[in-house]
Amino acid sequence: MTEAEYSEQQSTKKKTTKKQKQEEMSFLEHLEELRWHIIRAFLAIVIFAILAFINKDFIFDTVIFNPKTPDFWTNQMFAKLAELTGVEGLRINGTELQLISIKMADNFMTHIMTSIVAGLIVSSPYVFFEVWRFISPALYENERRHSGGAVVYMSLLFITGVLFGYFLIVPLSIHFLGSYSISSEVVNQINMRSYIGTVTSISLASGVIFELPIFVYFLSKIGILTPDLMKKYRRHAYVALLLLSAIITPPDVFSQIMVCFPLVFLYEVGIIISKRVNKKAEEDLEAL
Numbered sequence: 671m672t673e674a675e676y677s678e679q680q681s682t683k684k685k686t687t688k689k690q691k692q693e694e695m696s697f698l699e700h701l702e703e704l705r706w707h708i709i710r711a712f713l714a715i716v717i718f719a720i721l722a723f724i725n726k727d728f729i730f731d732t733v734i735f736n737p738k739t740p741d742f743w744t745n746q747m748f749a750k751l752a753e754l755t756g757v758e759g760l761r762i763n764g765t766e767l768q769l770i771s772i773k774m775a776d777n778f779m780t781h782i783m784t785s786i787v788a789g790l791i792v793s794s795p796y797v798f799f800e801v802w803r804f805i806s807p808a809l810y811e812n813e814r815r816h817s818g819g820a821v822v823y824m825s826l827l828f829i830t831g832v833l834f835g836y837f838l839i840v841p842l843s844i845h846f847l848g849s850y851s852i853s854s855e856v857v858n859q860i861n862m863r864s865y866i867g868t869v870t871s872i873s874l875a876s877g878v879i880f881e882l883p884i885f886v887y888f889l890s891k892i893g894i895l896t897p898d899l900m901k902k903y904r905r906h907a908y909v910a911l912l913l914l915s916a917i918i919t920p921p922d923v924f925s926q927i928m929v930c931f932p933l934v935f936l937y938e939v940g941i942i943i944s945k946r947v948n949k950k951a952e953e954d955l956e957a958l
Contacts, residue, residue: 704804711793711800719789726781729788734869737841738767738848744841762845769862780863787870791832791877795825824884831880835873839929843868879914879933886940890947897945900937907937 722729736742740749745763752760771777790797798821847868848860889895900907915929 707800707804711797714793714796715789718792719785722788723785738763738844740764744837762841767848769865770859771862776863780866784866794828798824827880828877831877832873835876839872840869882936883940883943887943890944895944896948897941900941
């Protein structure tokens, strides 16, 4: 036996032993392992939340409150589009929205909750990494190799969704909801917590929705979804996506369509992903 063959044999034995140990872990040992992954992910969120809490001026003045100002990038782009097309209705947030705080503890509690949301968003790549570390031992070697970039894909999709929600849906929502009035007798005085809740919830919801291809991948992996099933119920899915767009956006057709387009695109990407997963499963079955 050559040295290379002996080294390969020892490596195979180590992998087999490791796999056997993972399979022999009891239910309580799995819970203990899960607990430490949750603790590490939680600590990462707390650390970034503390950093966000310390950098209050940047989080609120630069990030949270900026979409309601005329100088925000999206608002400027819509203003330029209005100039090019001559449609003044395209201008959004031309007048800065004024916020009020009506309770003693509002500022402090809002500061804490916003810092936690910021910590969650910033630490999301590490949180996904901890999730991956927990589930990866249950996968076979070839499955780990083919899905090794899962953390990167999940992080990119989530951050892309958050940015999409923040730069597009949030300004449209602020413009529609902040300027909507049922009567000239009623003056809009927007509560600060209501405003911040809208910004954070829309951004987080968009991030989760953009994980659709990842959900499709794992559901296809365990045999729940197939490309034929997704094609068969494509029209039903489109209606569901339109309803989902209506839930996370203000009740105007323009913003709903703007959200629905990327969701439809992600659904079509999901069909391609499901097709590849099923094709790979069929090839592995034939190889046996």
